[in-house]
Amino acid sequence: MECSICIEPIIIKSSTQEKDQIYDTVGELLPCHHKFHSDCIRKWHSFATDLKCPICRTVSLSMSLIYNYKMWYEKRVDIDLNKGFLVGNIIEYDNMMTSTRETEPDALVAHVVMTEDITNESPVLSRMFQTILNIDDMNDDDSEKDVEEEEGILDSLREEHNTLLCRICGDDTVENNGDADHRCYNCNARYHESCLHSTASEIGESDTWQQCIECRSLTQRIKGNRRFRIVNNTNTDELDKIRSTKRKIQEHVRKILKQYYGTGSSVHLTGEQFTKINQTVSRSLYSMSRNEYQTKIDYDYQAKQKVLHELHKLGYTSV
Amino acid sequence: MSRLIKEYKTINAQDDILLFPETADNLNNWTAMITGPPNTPYEGHDFKLYISIPDAYPNSPPMVKFHREAMPHVNVNYETGEICLDILKGEWSPVYNLLYTVQSIERLLSEPNADSPLNLELGILMREGDKTAYDSLVRYYLQRQK
Structure with missing residues (x-):
């Protein structure tokens, strides 16, 4: 089997005899059942403007991650595609808008009376998302104005883009479980601690429960969790x-x-x-x-x- | 980049396709030659395509252009050579490759699309359904270049 995106083979387990082989993680789109390397398809989702399958253009409703481990065990974990694929997309879109704006015919913008140079302004959506991507950098900076700004940003993010949702359960809260405050420092995916635990035990590797299901980097609880308590704030x-x-x-x-x-x-x-x-x-x-x-x-x-x-x-x- | 190397090997193995990197050590810029399809005003003419590969390829589509002032076609900007084709923009999929892209552009020559004109002169003729005038104007342009 070959991944149509990178044209490299997908290495999956074929017999119980194989040992010490590293198997690829496969992403299977549903309902069309087309399979790719999970990295390849997730990368495409961060570029794509929709959730259509690259092969057949069927709109994907979810994706199964198929892990192949050294054991006989194969477990599918369903991921809701609509959660958390937006960040890359929004930044891309914003960059695109900026470059379009810069190349617009002069005649069209000549009538705008502006005192400041509009092209120097960094795109607002990107700025919002950069803030969320660098959330722990901001913990050092506690000026009132910034806090107020962050609150607005977080509220709008949560409300409009669902980026703070756990990538396993797709929800933002679990009964008595609080916010998805585990974050992968590599790809910024968010998780509930309990979801990470249950996924890890389902796939039979409970000792690696802290790994991000997408990039396998270590996830960590976000410290100084102030920014997740302000979610119900009405300041919008x-x-x-x-x-x-x-x-x-x-x-x-x-x-x-x-x-x-x-x-x-x-x-x-x-x-x-x-x-x-x-x-x-x-x-x-x-x-x-x-x-x-x-x-x-x-x-x-x-x-x-x-x-x-x-x-x-x-x-x-x-x- | 390894995907481009693979594509290069596949394309190289076929000898009927005129698609090649501009220099052998740089796979970011390619050139292709397409032949005007029979029974179109383009028959008997060859056209050069300039292809440049973005860093994000295959997640971003290749950028493809005709030579400037060389392609009279409703979906091509005559002055710049810019091509309006869905798969080069929003309909791109990472499973497409350079060969498919070039073949799609070749197909565009026999199947012009009135919905997205970049050549207004030809767009108006096509919208009015005057195929004879459209073809004649294309031939006139091509003739003038010779």
Whole structure:
């Protein structure tokens, strides 16, 4: 058997005679049952924009990790794919948005009256995720402002991206068990201690229970667990602000785009094209605004320019 | 990088494919030659593709371009040679390889796609369904280059 991603063989146990052989950990996507090296498929998930199988494009609902140990024992552990694959994705997306922004035609951005250079601003989502990725570095820094900021970030992370969820059970809390506060220092996966224990005993290696199920590095309990107690804090100003900005910007874009949609318009957009233009333009305006509704930007004008630009790309040169 | 070496060996073993690294010690930049498919205005012409491999390959798709001002096609930006093809963007899968990519671009020559035009002039002709005009314009472009 060969892994289609790296074109290397997948070494699995074939008889009880084999000894001292290191076997690969296999990731089997369900429901399509296509198998890859678990490292290869998880890496792809951090690049992919969806959870479709690379071979057959069936949307994967979960993945079984199949371990092959020196013993006769083979145990499947189900992993919910939707949990925890977002971090890499978000950072990638943010980088992409930044580079798109930098290469945008000058004519489109020339009308923005901005006192600061927008390209110097680090992408907000990445910044949020960097914070979470470097969470223990922040433990040294206790200024009030930072704590407040972190609270918002954590709340929004938990709420919107599920990144703090345990990668084994996919939940954020277990009865009387608290938060998923075991963290892999290599890949930043989160786990419940009890989930690690039960997985390890299921696969017959209870002495290595502290290993991350994905990269096999050692996981550790996060010390100074303050940031997990603030989860129920109601301080979500940051998140509310971001959301309301998004909403306001989208209203502008829809208003402009509706003029080109439906009967009575010279342009015949499909629903899909409408959605895509809506997304592209909103994102572009959103990154231009740095997550804050800028009174200095004429959003209607900007939205119109960008919508027209997208329509031109589709071949509607006369609008 | 070991995956690229494997691909290189496979491609090298087949002699009917014109796909090769620009220099033997650097597998990050490749060139391919594709032949205009029969019964298309591209018949009788050869086209050069420039392929550059990102560090994240195969998790990121290869970047492929035609020579600038060489390919009149509705899905190719004539000035830059940039290609609009789903598998080079969002539909990329890590199980695809360089050979498949080049073959897909070859197929794009006989199956132009009106939904994502990068050449507006040709896009409008195609949208209006005027195949004769489309083909003639392509031929005119190709003729002019000679």
